[in-house]
Amino acid sequence: MPGRKTFILGLGVCLIGLPLIYWLVAPTGEANARQFSQPLTTGAPPPITNLADLPESLSANPETQLLRIFNEIEANRLDEALRLTETLIRQHPNYRLAYLIKGDLLLARARPIDSFGALKNAPADKVADLRAEAIVRLKAYRERPENGFVPRYLLQMRADQRFAVIVDAQRSRLYLYENDVANGGQPRFVADYYVSQGKLGADKYAQGDKKTPIGVYHVTAKLPRKELSNLYGSGAFPINYPNEWDRLQGRGGGGIWLHGTPADTFARPPRASDGCVVLSNQDLDAIAKNLQVGLTPVIISPSIEWLSLGDWAREREELNAAIDAWRRDWESRDTERYLKHYSPRFKDLPAFAAHKKQVNAGKEWIKIGTENLSVFRSPGKDEMAVVTFDQDYRSSNLNNRMKKRQYWRRENGQWKIIYEGNA
């Protein structure tokens, strides 16, 4: 598909400074991947090279300070790196990664060291966790979303959905987008944050599999700190996993939340939770004010696909056209045409078809309104879209209003409804 892009996955972040040598080796990349090196437009943090130009608000951000430290290490200014690290620790005395870097910088003064986490006999799993955290944090700043590209999933938000949350499981990153209503509902990048996911990664299937689900969800509640144990930090926002499609697929488990971090640590490793998406407390507080219970979409992807704004608009058009054709064909009371919008895999399709034929036969006219329409492309292998709207059904003998959710799936090039029901 033209214009469709993924982030490069293989970036060897090589930080060389003698006597301190840091090698942070990243996983190998996809063959067709390309690196996003351009800074995003307004609102996006600039790339790492421009750290000195950061606004005050961002320069106080501990992640930015961490990057500054790595910059100093790279430039072999180890005294300055140590000074910055000590400042960072004073501000965040529970930042374990900063302590590890401090340990390395001090040890480097005592003897040459050749690796990240150079403590002899250090527990390898804990060093690996902190190393993984360092890598994903660095990569997030070195590879910014490219100007003019948006996450594919945010095709259409309803006007009162002010923000959307997109999680990239592979990069341990949460992106906050704003619904730029004044600009035709284009998603506008606001901020991005480091997150932890399930210990065993993403694509949850069953209770207890320690994985984070992949799919289109929304915030269902807000749980304040005082109702929660220390594990959840400054608050929690449950999401509606398993959603209707997950249940149809036989996916189980539950209790998937966005939540904060316990007091004894600033951050948790990239893979640490039982499936929840975990933010540092200050980051959770930052996004919390933008989350609307029952409204804000939380879309969790294995790895975000990015569309150019042109392709994004085309895909949005295509789905809107399919939805509108379905609506008009329903109004036409030509049941055969109407049923062509449904997948052969739609549940109990023959019974559904028989019922519709019978109902439509008794109508002189039907009017269907689809208000507050939202369309979210679902991440994952299947080409799926989650469509939600307030259905205003009026007919010669019956009126009904309901909130409906449909799952559309592209089959042989055509968008078909594979599930619909009350939302």
Added chain:
Amino acid sequence: MVAGMVFSLTTPALADNLPEIQRLIKQGQYAQAMEKVDAYLGSRPTDPQGRFLKGVIYSETNRPNEAIVLFTQLSEDYPELPEPYNNLAVLYAQQRQYDKARAALETAIRTHPSYTVAYENLGDVYAKLASQAYDKALQLDNANAATQSKLALIHDLISISGKRSVKPVALASAADPQTKPAPPAEVKPADEPAPPPAKAKTNLAADDVNRAILAWARAWERKNMKAYFGAYASNFRPPKNMSRKAWEAERTQRIAGKSGKITVQIRDLQITGNGDTATAQFRQHYKASGLSSSATKTMTLVRSGNQWLIKEESVN
């Protein structure tokens, strides 16, 4: 390693001078050394050499707070001297105040950039601080806390020792720059009877034995059984023909199993040694809830790598 080193116990000559005090310190005869240094300071209360040696005696006799006060005053009166900073750092490091130790050593090196001992000590302090940072980073529960600091205490004011051979210099007023010792840069190395590293080496064995015993006493006070048993050689002979296992069980019960504070003070420590074996004799003042005792103890210690371990222990 200085093989065949002997720390003799010959009766000291009673000359009231600095070399005599230094010799007593070297021999671990701290009580006599203290007597003499107090007498020496009686007539020259501000003399830096005398005050320095007194600080050394405090340090070696487990009176760190008094030593810290003395070395701090010296470093204020003579900010250009590296030795008081170095020794302050050693004392801070013993108290696990590694940030203070680091600051003191960095000052010592700033004033005296070629000061080998301070560099080595600073390397150790950096390693300690690194270890603390790693503990926090990796949640190690202070796995490294038991390791004994091995910073070297300086026993002589080397940077002004060139004047020592003339006569004890009257450094009456610290405020008067004229009477201050010459800046370190002006001391010609050729004047040194012994270069600093060699000097540190001569005292190494006695110092190490001394430190091993103090570490043993501290482990006892802190009820740190791992460090306590770690002070004993694997072929240590427990008293009353007990098995090592039975002895460890009994000690654990009496130390870790005791509620309340334990203090163990070592006084009048005398060390004699020969190569890889040393004999230490001292007064042990033990205090715990409901019990206090004083006894004269004799220990035989053996060298194992760079450590001295207790092989025999008896109460006279």
